Amino acid sequence: MTLQSFLKTLKTTKRTYPSSIYNLLICSSSTTQSLGSPEKPVSDLSLSTLRRIVSDPDIKSRKCVSFFRFILENPSLFSFRPDLGTHLSLSLRVLSERKFSVARELLRPVVVRYPFRDIASGVLDERGGCFEAKVVARFFNSMIMVYSDSGRYDEAVEVFECMKNNEIKIDEKTLTLHLLNLRRSGETELANGFFRLMVASKLDVVTVYSLTVVVSALCCDGEIKRARELVEEVETKPNIVTFKSMIDCCVKRWNFEELELVLELMEKESVVLDLDTYKILIDGFTSYGKIEEAEKLVSAMHDKQLKVETYLYNLIINGYSRFGLVEKAFEIHSEMSSRGVVSDKDTYWGLMNGLCKAGKACEALRLLDELRVNEFEVDEAMYTTLIEGCYGAGMIDNAMEVVAEMVREGYIPDGTVFERLADALFEVNREEAGMMITFVVKSGIKPSSCNDVIKGEENLSTDLLPTG
Known part of the structure; x- marks a missing residue:
C-alpha cells in the first residue's frame, strides 16, 4: 500500500484523534517506519485512547495491529503498557476477520503474562457484547493451538474443559492438530489421554483423523495391542490409513499373532486392503520367511486388478532362494513373465543366488549369459555370488574366470x-x-x-x- 493510500484510510482518524497520535499511527505503519520513530514520549496517548483505536472500525485492523506492535516494541515512548483487555479486544477483532495466524501471534505474549482463568474471564464477558459467539469460539480454539505450539499441554486441556463447560463450539480440526503436536513431541500417553477426554465429552469432535493420529502414536511406541483395542472401543469407524499404521507396526516387529487380530478387525469393519497395504504385508511376510503367504497376497492383487510391481515378485523370489527352494523361485519367475511383469536385474540376482545356494553353479553361469543377452549390468554382488557358488561347487577354474x-x-x-x-x-x-x-x-x-x-x-x- 502506498503512503497516499494509507493516509486516505486514516482521514477519519485525523479528525478524531490528536495530531500527535495521528502521526504516531503513520510512524508505526510498515510503509513509513523508515521515516523514523518519535524521539520523545507521546503524552497524548493513554490506555483508554488505545482501546478506542484498536476497536475503531474506521481504522483497518492491520493498521491497529501494526500500531499495537509498535507500542509493545517501544515501551520507553509510553507511560503505560497495553493491558489484557486491550490485547483480547484486538485479538477478537482480528479473529472476526478470520485472520487466525495474526491472532495467534498476538496471543503468544498474553499466555506468558496471564493465567488462563483471567484470559477466559475477559473473553467470556465479551459474549454478550459486540462479538458473536462464533468469534469467541475462534478465540478459544486459537488458544488451544497457542498452548499446544508452546508445549503447554496442561493449559490446552484446561481450554478444552472450559469450552465444553461453557458450551463453546470446539473445532475438531484444532483438536486433531493438537494431537499431532503431541505425537510429534513423543507424548503418546498425553495424546491417548486427550483423545479419551474427547470421547468422554460426548461432543461431536472425534473423527477418523484424530483416531488415526492416536493409533499411529501408539504403534510408533510398539503399543499395537492398545492401538487395536482403542479402535475396537470407540464408535468412530476406522479407515485404511488407521489400519495401515497397525499393520506396518505388526510386520516390522514380526508380531503376526497381533497382525491376524488386526486383519480380522479390518474385515469386521469392512475396510479392504489397498495397494500400499499389500506392499507392506508382502515385504513383512518375505522378510520373516512367510513366502507362501506373500505369494497368496500377490495372487489376490492380480485378482483385484491391482498393479503388481517387479520388486514384489523379487521379494518372493529372493525369499525362496534364501531357503534353497530354487525350483519355487523359478516357478514364480515363470508366473511373473506370464502375467506380463518384466524381470529386472534384481530378479536375475535372486535366481542366481538361489542356484548358487543349491549348488547349481553351472546353471547360475548360464543365467549370467542370459543377463548379458538382456543387456543388464552385472554388478559386484552378482560376481561375488557367482564366485562363491563356483567355489562351493568345487569349480575353481570357473571361479578364477569370474x-x-x-x-x-x-x-x-x-x-x-x-x-x-x-x-x-x-x-x-x-x-x-x-x-x-x-x-x-x-x-x-x-x-x-x-x-x-x-x-x-x-x-x-x-x-x-x-x-x-
Whole structure:
C-alpha cells in the first residue's frame, strides 16, 4: 500500500484523534517506519485512547495491529503498557476477520503474562457484547493451538474443559492438530489421554483423523495391542490409513499373532486392503520367511486388478532362494513373465543366488549369459555370488574366470574371496596359487591365512592370472 493510500484510510482518524497520535499511527505503519520513530514520549496517548483505536472500525485492523506492535516494541515512548483487555479486544477483532495466524501471534505474549482463568474471564464477558459467539469460539480454539505450539499441554486441556463447560463450539480440526503436536513431541500417553477426554465429552469432535493420529502414536511406541483395542472401543469407524499404521507396526516387529487380530478387525469393519497395504504385508511376510503367504497376497492383487510391481515378485523370489527352494523361485519367475511383469536385474540376482545356494553353479553361469543377452549390468554382488557358488561347487577354474572378468570390469573382489580361492589352489599345489597371492599383494589386500606364501611370491608376474 502506498503512503497516499494509507493516509486516505486514516482521514477519519485525523479528525478524531490528536495530531500527535495521528502521526504516531503513520510512524508505526510498515510503509513509513523508515521515516523514523518519535524521539520523545507521546503524552497524548493513554490506555483508554488505545482501546478506542484498536476497536475503531474506521481504522483497518492491520493498521491497529501494526500500531499495537509498535507500542509493545517501544515501551520507553509510553507511560503505560497495553493491558489484557486491550490485547483480547484486538485479538477478537482480528479473529472476526478470520485472520487466525495474526491472532495467534498476538496471543503468544498474553499466555506468558496471564493465567488462563483471567484470559477466559475477559473473553467470556465479551459474549454478550459486540462479538458473536462464533468469534469467541475462534478465540478459544486459537488458544488451544497457542498452548499446544508452546508445549503447554496442561493449559490446552484446561481450554478444552472450559469450552465444553461453557458450551463453546470446539473445532475438531484444532483438536486433531493438537494431537499431532503431541505425537510429534513423543507424548503418546498425553495424546491417548486427550483423545479419551474427547470421547468422554460426548461432543461431536472425534473423527477418523484424530483416531488415526492416536493409533499411529501408539504403534510408533510398539503399543499395537492398545492401538487395536482403542479402535475396537470407540464408535468412530476406522479407515485404511488407521489400519495401515497397525499393520506396518505388526510386520516390522514380526508380531503376526497381533497382525491376524488386526486383519480380522479390518474385515469386521469392512475396510479392504489397498495397494500400499499389500506392499507392506508382502515385504513383512518375505522378510520373516512367510513366502507362501506373500505369494497368496500377490495372487489376490492380480485378482483385484491391482498393479503388481517387479520388486514384489523379487521379494518372493529372493525369499525362496534364501531357503534353497530354487525350483519355487523359478516357478514364480515363470508366473511373473506370464502375467506380463518384466524381470529386472534384481530378479536375475535372486535366481542366481538361489542356484548358487543349491549348488547349481553351472546353471547360475548360464543365467549370467542370459543377463548379458538382456543387456543388464552385472554388478559386484552378482560376481561375488557367482564366485562363491563356483567355489562351493568345487569349480575353481570357473571361479578364477569370474574373478578375472570381475577385475576387467573394474571391481576388486573382497580379500576373503582371494583367500578361499588361494586355499583351494594350495590343496592341489597349483601354480596359480602363487600368482593369486601376488595379485592380492599388488592390489593392497592381505588375506590373513596367506602370509607365509606372500614373501616367496613377491616377484611373480600377475600376467598369468586367468583372463577367461
